[in-house]
Amino acid sequence: xxxxxxxADSDTSKDVLTxxxxxxxxxxxxxxxxxxxxxxxxxxAALAPHGLFxxxxxxxxxRIVRVDPExxxxxxxxxxxxxxxxxxxxxxxxxxxxxxxxxAPPRGQWQATSSLAASxxxxxxxxxxxxxxxxxxxxxxxxxxxxxxxxxxxxxDEDLGGLPRGVAFAADAFGFISGEEDVSVMTSGRWxxxxxxxxxxxxxxxxxxxxxxxxxxxxxx
Numbered sequence: 001x002x003x004x005x006x007x008a009d010s011d012t013s014k015d016v017l018t019x020x021x022x023x024x025x026x027x028x029x030x031x032x033x034x035x036x037x038x039x040x041x042x043x044x045a046a047l048a049p050h051g052l053f054x055x056x057x058x059x060x061x062x063r064i065v066r067v068d069p070e071x072x073x074x075x076x077x078x079x080x081x082x083x084x085x086x087x088x089x090x091x092x093x094x095x096x097x098x099x100x101x102x103x104a105p106p107r108g109q110w111q112a113t114s115s116l117a118a119s120x121x122x123x124x125x126x127x128x129x130x131x132x133x134x135x136x137x138x139x140x141x142x143x144x145x146x147x148x149x150x151x152x153x154x155x156x157d158e159d160l161g162g163l164p165r166g167v168a169f170a171a172d173a174f175g176f177i178s179g180e181e182d183v184s185v186m187t188s189g190r191w192x193x194x195x196x197x198x199x200x201x202x203x204x205x206x207x208x209x210x211x212x213x214x215x216x217x218x219x220x221x
Contacts, residue, residue: 003073003091005033005040008066010086016042017089019063020080022174029098030078033091038069046170046201047153048100056150058100059166061174063199076101105202110186110193118171118181118196120159125172128152128165161185163203167194170201 007013023031023044032043047059073091076098081090135148153166160167163185171177176196184195194201 002093004083005035005073005080005089005091006068006071007040007087007089012065012067013082013087013089015063015065016040017080017082019044019061019174020077023061024078026173028078029100030076030096032076032101033073035067035071035073038066038071040065040067040071043101044174045098045100046173047150047164047166048098050099050146054150056154057164057166058103058204059153059164059170060100060105060202061170061176061199062202063174103204105191105193105204106188108188110188112184112186114161114185115182116160116185116194118177118179118183121168121171121183121194122177124157124159124165125168125177128169129172163192163194164205167192167201167203171196174199174201176201 005016007016019042020031026044026046027048029045029048032041034041034043042063042065044061045058046061047056049056049058075091076096077092078096079092081092083090131152132149135152136145140148153169154164156162157165157168171194176198178196178198181197186193186195190204192203194203
């Protein structure tokens with residue numbers, strides 16, 4: 001029998017499908033579903049590095065919904081199927097294993113540092129979308145477009161307090177921006193979280209890479 005998600009109500013089920021639909025428009029790396037104690041965390045990657053030397057920051061979108069208290073799972077899926085019961089969604093037979101899903105943001109010890117106006121975040125998202133559209137010339141290959149997106153969305157933005165512009169892209173692409181609100185900015189280690197009414201955007205800086213200077217060993221004259 002296929003595994004199923006029993007959600008709080010039909011609106012929650014629609015919410016989950018909407019989140020998944022938005023995630024699949026961004027990439028083919030699926031959505032992570034983590035359920036425990038009646039809470040389901042949905043996480044999708046707006047940006048993620050590909051390869052050891054890719055300096056693209058990891059930018060995730062997360063939404064929390066209510067589910068059956070007995071449900072426990074941690075799986076990444078590319079799709080979910082509706083059923084005759086509008087509160088129930090069926091999981092696919094196989095899951096995915098994207099690299100970003102192995103880098104989990106902390107669950108606690110977040111410290112509030114500042115806030116950003118939702119209108120500013122929306123403006124920076126629109127600026128970035130326009131910049132990507134202008135830079136993607138006809139016939140550009142997949143690697144070229146990926147490099148362009150990484151350069152524009154991965155760049156620190158002064159209007160966003162130095163955060164990568166990709167946090168604005170994630171907030172816009174996942175539908176978190178809705179009217180005026182002051183969005184709390186919190187940090188925990190290398191992670192930063194933007195807490196919207198509709199969800200959360202989490203950003204982690206690129207892993208430092210490069211070679212250290214070679215030092216001699218042994219006795220010297």
